[in-house]
Amino acid sequence: MxxxxxxxxxxxxxxxxxxxxxxxxxxxxxxxxxxxxxxxxxxxxxxxxxxxxxxxxxxxxxxxxxCTSRLLSDWGESRTIVAMTNPHNNRSAWHxxxxxxxxxxxxxxxxxxxxxxxxxxxxxxxxxxxxxxxxxxxxxxxxxxxxxxxxxxxxxxxxxxxxxxxxxxxDRMVATTAVLGTSSGECEFRIQSRPDGWWFATMIPGQKVVACFLTDAHYLPVGASERRRFWLQQLEAAPKIREYATLTETFEIKSTPAxxxxxxxxxxxxxxxxxxxxxxxxxxxxxxxxxxxxxxxxxxxxxxxxxxxxxxxxxxxxxxxxxxxENSEITRRAYYAMEQRWSSSFWMERHGARRLNVEVGIG
Missing domain, CATH: 3.50.50.60 (FAD/NAD(P)-binding domain)
Incomplete structure (x- = not known):
């Protein structure tokens, strides 16, 4: 054909x-x-x-x-910044x-x-x-x-x-994500940096919250139970995310390249x-x-x-x-440069923004 x-x-x-x-x-x-x-x-x-x-x-x-009702960001400073959005204008983001x-x-x-x-x-x-x-x-x-x-x-x-x-x-960043319950009726987007990566949480249709921790692959433990324990420890250390999402009896953590x-x-x-x-x-x-x-x-x-x-x-x-x-890399460097509180390899590599390698084609 x-x-x-x-x-x-x-x-x-x-x-x-x-x-x-x-x-x-x-x-x-x-x-x-x-x-x-x-x-x-x-x-x-x-x-x-x-x-x-x-x-x-x-x-x-x-x-x-x-439609996002507000953005809460804990990035680069300890206080939280709130930015409101309006579902009736063309500057709104959608979950x-x-x-x-x-x-x-x-x-x-x-x-x-x-x-x-x-x-x-x-x-x-x-x-x-x-x-x-x-x-x-x-x-x-x-x-x-x-x-x-x-x-x-x-x-x-x-x-x-x-x-x-x-x-x-x-970079070799990985997103580790779970769908949880919500403790708030607000449709928010929350972001919080941590020493070994950063979190975001957002509501999705059905009164559920997606909570995602992003870190480099080498930080993640091997094995499902160890990775789950690591994820929960990181959640406990991120109060802005933890207060927005509620743990359900059973939830699955999925890891995807990011x-x-x-x-x-x-x-x-x-x-x-x-x-x-x-x-x-x-x-x-x-x-x-x-x-x-x-x-x-x-x-x-x-x-x-x-x-x-x-x-x-x-x-x-x-x-x-x-x-x-090129523009995305400039933006990436600028965003990560705003956060100077942490000194782990995750942050140092992004402040340096070095190229890891070239993956050559197989054909």
Whole structure:
């Protein structure tokens, strides 16, 4: 079967790119391994909401999500700063019901004409340079020829790395997250720094609170019971978070990569990387989803131009993602520089903002 674009990865980045491309009349297939994406506590910034509405005003329905009533920050000084937000203006952040959000954007993509295959992975991909196409096979045995591939596989950036892409790793931060009860009716976003990392807590639909401790991977104990004990000890030492969330009888702690990094080049021969595959930013900035929307839209426009025989937007997209990476690193350094109370390696490495290593592609 012949298609214009195969998108590998069915998260927000892949679905939004599919929406843009299908809306421009392109034959698009999105494949996804079907694994659950743990997206609790994700914030959609005012910029992110505006970007979605500019693409298609059906992509985001505020009625399905919670508006932040206030921000409480214990960062860089011992007192707490409170900033109020207003749900009736365009400067409000939204606490996403992630399942509702994902289903909503996929529904729009389907209405535009995009196709989806859930529970499938890319088994093989061969670039036929003389024909300018990819010959690909999925794990279900189906075969396609696609003119372009979009890598929306997150920080793994498997398509890019398989084809020689290099990912610059800035840190190995891990998010350890649990869904708890709430002791307050306020929809707040709380953040508190600690000697070995930092916390955030936020309400999500259903009167629940997501509490997340972010630290470097080497701080985390090995083993589920030891990691749970470590997490509870860190919670006990974070009063601004502890007073907002209430422990339930049973709760699960999930660990997910939350490090910063970017691809040295977000474009290659017949492929483009989008979302976290192109650039993953520190959760402190609450800009990850907005960045995914921006890269997905611009990459989709560049891909559409390539399919029409115009390649200039590829260079523009590469410059754009590099500029985003540079600006994100400047913001990252500035945020961490505000907190000078702690002297652990977690903070020292971020104050120095050193590059950890380059992950070289395997293809």
């Amino acid at each position: 012949n298609i214009d674009v195969l998108i590998v990865g069915g998260g927000p980045a892949g679905v939004i790119a599919a929406t843009v491309l299908a809306g421009r009349g392109r034959d698009v297939l999105v494949i996804d391994n079907g694994k659950s994406r743990f997206g609790h506590g994700e914030l959609l910034s005012p910029l992110g909401a505006a970007l979605l509405n500019n693409i298609d005003n059906r992509l985001f329905d505020p009625a399905n999500h919670l 996403l019901d992630r399942r509702s959000f994902d289903l909503g954007i996929e529904r729009v993509a389907l209405l535009k004409g995009a196709q989806f295959k859930r529970g499938e992975r890319l088994k093989s991909s061969v670039r036929c340079h003389h024909r300018g196409i990819w010959e690909v096979e999925l794990t279900d045995g189906s075969a396609y020829t696609s003119r372009l591939l979009l890598d929306a596989t997150g920080q793994n950036c498997s398509v890019a790395r398989h084809n020689g892409g290099q990912r610059i790793v800035l 490090g910063s990094g970017y691809l040295e080049s977000a474009i290659g021969d017949g492929w483009l990387a989008i979302g976290d595959a192109a650039l993953s930013v520190d959760p402190l900035a609450s800009a990850g989803l907005a960045n995914s929307i921006r890269t997905s839209r611009m990459a989709a426009l560049a891909a559409d131009a390539v399919l029409a025989g115009e390649h200039r937007l590829l260079g523009a997209y590469q410059r754009y993602t590099r500029r985003m990476a």
